[in-house]
Amino acid sequence: MPEHKAEPRARTVTFLLPGGGSAPIGGFKVAYEYANGLAQRGWKVRLVHPCILTLEEIEELRTNLVGRGRRWLGYQRRRITGDYRPNKWFDIRPGVELICARTPHPCYMPASDVWVATYWYTAKWVATYPGAHAYLIQHLETWCGSEADVMATWKLPLQKVVISRWLEEVAQRLGESARYIPNGLNFRAFGLDVAPGERDPHTVAMLYHKSDWKGSSDGLSALHKAKRRVPGLKAIIFGIFPPPAGLPSWAEYYHNPAQAKLREIYNRAAIFLAPSWTEGWPLPPAEALQCGSALAATDIGGHREYARQGETALLSPPKDPDALAANIVNMLENQELRLRLARQGHFHIQQFTWDRAVTSFESVLEDALSDFATNRER
Numbered sequence: 001m002p003e004h005k006a007e008p009r010a011r012t013v014t015f016l017l018p019g020g021g022s023a024p025i026g027g028f029k030v031a032y033e034y035a036n037g038l039a040q041r042g043w044k045v046r047l048v049h050p051c052i053l054t055l056e057e058i059e060e061l062r063t064n065l066v067g068r069g070r071r072w073l074g075y076q077r078r079r080i081t082g083d084y085r086p087n088k089w090f091d092i093r094p095g096v097e098l099i100c101a102r103t104p105h106p107c108y109m110p111a112s113d114v115w116v117a118t119y120w121y122t123a124k125w126v127a128t129y130p131g132a133h134a135y136l137i138q139h140l141e142t143w144c145g146s147e148a149d150v151m152a153t154w155k156l157p158l159q160k161v162v163i164s165r166w167l168e169e170v171a172q173r174l175g176e177s178a179r180y181i182p183n184g185l186n187f188r189a190f191g192l193d194v195a196p197g198e199r200d201p202h203t204v205a206m207l208y209h210k211s212d213w214k215g216s217s218d219g220l221s222a223l224h225k226a227k228r229r230v231p232g233l234k235a236i237i238f239g240i241f242p243p244p245a246g247l248p249s250w251a252e253y254y255h256n257p258a259q260a261k262l263r264e265i266y267n268r269a270a271i272f273l274a275p276s277w278t279e280g281w282p283l284p285p286a287e288a289l290q291c292g293s294a295l296a297a298t299d300i301g302g303h304r305e306y307a308r309q310g311e312t313a314l315l316s317p318p319k320d321p322d323a324l325a326a327n328i329v330n331m332l333e334n335q336e337l338r339l340r341l342a343r344q345g346h347f348h349i350q351q352f353t354w355d356r357a358v359t360s361f362e363s364v365l366e367d368a369l370s371d372f373a374t375n376r377e378r
Contacts, residue, residue, distance in 0.1 A: 037358030166301025184354030215275035266291035
């Protein structure tokens with residue numbers, strides 16, 4: 001009888017996220033896209049969402065019985081209701097396993113061939129797990145941790161992936177090797193429905209966020225300044241937070257819009273305003289380019305991944321609302337310029353596919369597995 005050969009075991013990759021995924025967050029979206037792409041290629045994929053992330057929180061709860069009880073009940077509620085899942089804003093591919101964990105302590109973690117850290121504090125945990133290790137670096141996250149602590153994670157023995165050239169330069173200054181893999185974009189979710197020349201030329205859209213470094217206060221200031229120059233200006237603002245106080249009557253606000261609504265907003269916008277002080281590789285401006293908006297953005301490393309001055313966008317220094325407003329007004333008053341930037345930006349953004357990104361990311365995982373096997377044999 002012919003010898004039966006067992007099917008090769010599917011390799012397992014597990015992403016450790018910094019919390020629940022019920023609200024749309026760019027860094028989570030990137031991890032979810034990689035999870036879907038790897039599952040499509042035959043990997044067994046898990047996404048772990050811890051309820052408590054840091055060792056400091058865990059230690060504090062050891063002596064705080066009331067706090068520990070509340071956190072335990074919160075964990076059980078999330079686990080039972082599935083409130084940690086991104087079901088309302090992202091479609092996870094069937095077969096990708098989503099896990100709600102009490103903490104990232106190794107005793108709660110499943111076995112995995114490869115672990116992927118997705119945030120600076122998750123890298124500290126991933127480095128302690130058995131298996132191969134990778135670190136998806138999406139920002140210089142010193143805005144949510146001390147610089148010393150954040151930079152220490154860049155020195156951990158993990159296969160590092162950076163999503164932008166400016167992050168690659170940070171790694172080089174630290175003497176660390178990192179693979180540059182720019183984000184992909186979902187061209188089924190976002191695309192051109194209304195030609196740039198057929199939309200209201202005075203409509204400007206912007207993402208609102210409470211974090212200072214997102215520059216929303218600068219963006220709102222720029223819109224007011226531009227409105228004084230071009231009275232016909234109308235704004236469409238959206239975000240996961242409630243609307244900011246004092247929003248004028250000429251500005252619409254959409255709280256946590258569904259993906260279909262967000263596509264509609266992008267396709268209504270003649271101009272998309274991106275006022276951040278810093279970004280890793282921001283998705284909303286790129287999604288707006290997919291949908292045919294012209295881009296007015298700050299001249300920062302994350303935007304420069306796809307925004308080229310005078311070619312695909314008009315750029316201005318961060319923290320300068322006057323310069324942002326001047327670029328908005330320039331496009332409002334010069335329709336030929338706006339349409340040219342919109343067409344060229346839309347064409348340029350087509351290169352950023354998830355197929356390309358997943359292919360590159362999969363090779364990093366292969367390298368991590370190879371290194372782990374080599375080190376284990378020594």
